[in-house]
Amino acid sequence: MAEPWLDITAALVRASGLVSDICAKSAAEHGVTAQQAQLLCVLEQHPVAMAELGVLMRITKSSTTGLVDRAQDAGLVVRDTDADDRRSHLVSLTERGRQLGGTYRAMVTGRIATLIADVPDAERELLRAVLSQVVISNQARATWPAEPERAA
Amino acid sequence: MAEPWLDITAALVRASGLVSDICAKSAAEHGVTAQQAQLLCVLEQHPVAMAELGVLMRITKSSTTGLVDRAQDAGLVVRDTDADDRRSHLVSLTERGRQLGGTYRAMVTGRIATLIADVPDAERELLRAVLSQVVISNQARATWPAEPERAA
């Protein structure tokens, strides 16, 4: 059968689904859901208050409560009361959550490397640069950690 | 604050989330869910049997039944018995489903055009070509229609 031709919208939407499926599959292989895996990524760098978590993940307060409840039940995160404000809780990773998040990210990274293995280095770097600029300019959710700005 | 540096995995995962959010928001503005919008896209070209729908959308038979039930209740699709095999149903779009699917895709297309408005044409074409090749090579779910192969 003839290979289909994809315009930019089709390419981006289908690529989005492909990457999303890789994340979901990798999460399932770690015994967690895609949402829990995202939570672990968001918490990777430092503890975050519940309200801020909801903002970062673009979900409501009640959804945040449920997601953190289930992650806590699974032993992946803990809630600590903020000493300065007893209304507020800080959510942080347990050792188990940190380790699982690490191996999850390694698995996703490996699968993405396989996905783009046939893309020449120059095109891959352009893909990286263009998508980076697009997600930064459009305030994409930070559901995968970034590195600090590196020297040129 | 310093702009973060994203490697290829971070860029792809965050871009995936961004595009997914555009689809979800556009679907909600049409009064449907993201899954229902995907269903309308899959059915856009021709009616599909239930079993094949599940395969195309990468969901189980029971999930397919539920999704089609809710879309049928919303007046977006109909089921027809296959004359050759009375076990089988073909699912097709209603006029309302076809129209809603069309305006949904136009809305997503417009938002994606805005997303990449600042990307130079040459880079945009390379992005399109690279992502197209990646999604075709990796059998991404066809949750957005393609055009038939066009003459060079």
Added chain:
DNA sequence: CTCCGGAAGTTCGTGACACGTACTACACTA
């Protein structure tokens, strides 16, 4: 010091959507 408005988070009810299991109706083959 007291009171009020607002913040932080939880609870509850609801609905979508995913899965697996078991079932019914139907098709095909020996």
Added chain:
DNA sequence: TAGTGTAGTACGTGTCACGAACTTCCGGAG
């Protein structure tokens, strides 16, 4: 005709999203 397999549905379960209402706590004004 009987046995095997297919197509789809019903049911139970769990996750995850939302909005409304609630409790606890904080900070500022009077």
